[in-house]
Amino acid sequence: MSKYTNVSLLDSFVNLNLTDSICNKSLSAPVASTAKTPCKTPGKKSNFKTPKVTPSAMNNTLKTPGSPTSAADRYIPNRNAMNFEINHHLLTQGDKTTKENDGEPVKDTTINQSTKQQAISEALNCDLNNHRILCFNDKAPLAPEGHANSLKVLYSSSKISNSCKKSNRHIPSQPERILDAPDIKNDYYLQLLDWNSNNLLAVALDKDLYLWNASNGSITKLVGLPEGEYISSVAWFDGFNNLAVGTSNREVQLWDAEQQKRLRIMQGHTARVSTLAWNSHVLSSGSRNGQIFHHDVRVAQHHIGTLNGHEQEVCGLKWSSGGNYLASGGNDNVVNIWSKDPGNDRPLYTFNSHTAAVKALAWSPWKPNLLATGGGTADRHIKIWNVNNGSCLYSVDAKSQVCAILWSKEYQELISAHGYSKNELIVWKYPGVSKITELRGHTQRILGLSMSPDGSTVVSLSADETLRFWECFQVDNEKKKKAELKAYKDILVNNPLRSSIR
Numbered sequence: 001m002s003k004y005t006n007v008s009l010l011d012s013f014v015n016l017n018l019t020d021s022i023c024n025k026s027l028s029a030p031v032a033s034t035a036k037t038p039c040k041t042p043g044k045k046s047n048f049k050t051p052k053v054t055p056s057a058m059n060n061t062l063k064t065p066g067s068p069t070s071a072a073d074r075y076i077p078n079r080n081a082m083n084f085e086i087n088h089h090l091l092t093q094g095d096k097t098t099k100e101n102d103g104e105p106v107k108d109t110t111i112n113q114s115t116k117q118q119a120i121s122e123a124l125n126c127d128l129n130n131h132r133i134l135c136f137n138d139k140a141p142l143a144p145e146g147h148a149n150s151l152k153v154l155y156s157s158s159k160i161s162n163s164c165k166k167s168n169r170h171i172p173s174q175p176e177r178i179l180d181a182p183d184i185k186n187d188y189y190l191q192l193l194d195w196n197s198n199n200l201l202a203v204a205l206d207k208d209l210y211l212w213n214a215s216n217g218s219i220t221k222l223v224g225l226p227e228g229e230y231i232s233s234v235a236w237f238d239g240f241n242n243l244a245v246g247t248s249n250r251e252v253q254l255w256d257a258e259q260q261k262r263l264r265i266m267q268g269h270t271a272r273v274s275t276l277a278w279n280s281h282v283l284s285s286g287s288r289n290g291q292i293f294h295h296d297v298r299v300a301q302h303h304i305g306t307l308n309g310h311e312q313e314v315c316g317l318k319w320s321s322g323g324n325y326l327a328s329g330g331n332d333n334v335v336n337i338w339s340k341d342p343g344n345d346r347p348l349y350t351f352n353s354h355t356a357a358v359k360a361l362a363w364s365p366w367k368p369n370l371l372a373t374g375g376g377t378a379d380r381h382i383k384i385w386n387v388n389n390g391s392c393l394y395s396v397d398a399k400s401q402v403c404a405i406l407w408s409k410e411y412q413e414l415i416s417a418h419g420y421s422k423n424e425l426i427v428w429k430y431p432g433v434s435k436i437t438e439l440r441g442h443t444q445r446i447l448g449l450s451m452s453p454d455g456s457t458v459v460s461l462s463a464d465e466t467l468r469f470w471e472c473f474q475v476d477n478e479k480k481k482k483a484e485l486k487a488y489k490d491i492l493v494n495n496p497l498r499s500s501i502r
Contacts, residue, residue: 374402
């Protein structure tokens with residue numbers, strides 16, 4: 001029986017490869033191997049590359065050589081150490097692409113791609129996102145004691161760890177300017193600061209609202225409420241000098257900063273208006289009772305929609321850069337993602353992984369599907385979400401209450417403002433959300449953040465009654481010149497007057 005052992009192994013190997021090649025073409029190479037099986041008679045060459053199963057072939061006694069030969073060994077795979085079903089699925093889906101990273105919702109006419117992938121993952125009992133093709137389950141044997149890979153030592157010694165890399169950019173650790181902000185209302189849930197594209201900074205100090213012109217340093221008082229009331233939120237209409245003001249008296253007022261007069265009052269809320277956000281001509285307002293109103297400021301009947309997704313006060317509202325999504329954060333530790341359609345009163349996604357109030361919300365300016373959120377004292381985490389599929393991409397413990405978050409488009413970084421216990425600002429690198437630097441100076445918690453029109457300066461408003469201006473995103477002049485030159489060339493190429501002048 002021993003002389004047929006090699007024959008049965010070869011036959012089973014051929015049958016195995018014919019089956020495996022259906023799932024994995026790379027494993028079909030051993031079938032076409034040119035290595036010949038040695039014959040029993042020395043010096044005589046066999047006419048067969050592999051022994052036949054016919055009786056005539058069986059009469060030829062075959063013997064495995066006892067000593068090593070120059071012929072290559074056949075590779076016999078171990079099916080138990082491979083996941084052929086998963087590998088076959090991953091190989092055959094390579095041509096399917098989505099726009100998940102392009103900032104557009106995934107479109108599938110037959111079935112939602114994420115649901116399909118989740119179902120396949122559950123069926124195969126693995127996570128397809130983290131699974132590698134042709135990955136062996138069996139671990140490689142350990143190297144002998146004292147063995148050292150000279151190449152590994154050579155190349156790893158010259159490689160710099162990512163955790164040790166530092167930004168070449170200098171970020172000043174001290175504020176460029178400090179302004180007094182007396183009578184600031186020390187309330188975590190309010191939105192008391194906003195900087196518009198015309199370089200006007202609006203600051204609410206209890207019942208009064210002041211405008212500081214960053215171009216010439218002038219200060220103007222715009223709003224003064226009666227005694228007993230206070231301003232609870234402010235938001236500029238982007239590109240204009242129109243300002244929305246929410247009050248403790250359940251009102252939303254519209255003001256013309258240039259003419260210094262009130263345009264209209266919009267009512268309907270039953271509690272103070274603690275946060276505001278613009279999306280073109282639609283103004284969204286969140287109140288203490290958990291409701292969100294949509295107002296069309298162009299018409300007399302301004303109320304066009306109501307969202308009921310929070311059980312407690314809404315303390316954060318932000319529209320995405322493209323205006324397709326509205327993010328809301330509340331004192332109920334919930335983040336909701338809403339459609340831009342005012343008639344759609346059900347959230348697209350609800351994130352409830354924070355364990356404290358969520359006031360800090362910020363959409364990425366270059367990827368409209370990325371949202372950064374920050375939790376209060378009991379949570380202290382910053383999370384990055386992909387709203388195309390509702391997944392959490394990053395989560396980092398900031399070690400302190402998160403009060404506000406901003407993105408820098410110039411450097412693709414984040415800056416966060418914190419309260420108890422550190423009262424500082426932190427600049428984070430993205431992707432990865434790794435800490436770059438800490439900016440200290442405030443002695444009490446930071447209540448709000450806003451960014452200058454050119455994106456170079458961040459202003460922080462604190463309960464210590466100061467405004468501090470930090471030049472943490474100084475514009476790279478060389479990079480700016482290249483961008484301006486490219487924009488100028490694009491204008492020349494796309495200018496419709498160019499052809500008519502010729």
